Amino acid sequence: MPRTHCVTTCFAITSLLLLAGCNSGDDGDYQALPENQPEVVAPAHDHSHESGPNGGHLIELGEEEEYHAELVFDGETRVTTIYILDGHAKSPVPxxxxxxxxxxxxxxxxTELMFAASPLESDGQDMSSRFVLDAENLPESIKDEEEIKGHLHIEIDGKNFNGELEHDHDHEEGDGHAHDDDKDDKHKDDEDKE
Structure with a gap:
């Protein structure tokens, strides 16, 4: 008999716990989520900053990427512009x-190229986050951004920064460059000839 009493007691306690946990009252805080809820994954930090907010090539300034410079080359006019940006390469820094x-x-x-200040309206007096080089001051041999290689010297808030302008062709898929696609097309053409 004591065994039956123990089973009955355990069943009664379990039932009470279930009833207490499954309160059907609406307290306003409970909300059912759909079963097909997508999983939210935080993006990993990517150091392959290839293009900035103006569509140009980013140059890291400082060991900690305190700032960025963005080089934008206009293929039609050959006017070249450098924007000074924050550490996240999002906002202008006059x-x-x-x-x-x-x-x-x-x-x-x-060859030293001197970019003249061309302030944005928001830059403030005697400040500039945009610098422009006219086509006549750019060597004739340069026809696109990929041909501009070098380094930038800049002073921001009394601190000197150097930035290397390099064009890395080991791009991730989907970065907007067609260089690898061009190479693949050429390789396919070579295979067709064989």
Missing amino acids: IKATELELHLEGEGDE
């Missing part, structure tokens, strides 16, 4: 400068 110096690296020589 600096107190009338020009920026980009050292263009060629075969065995280096």
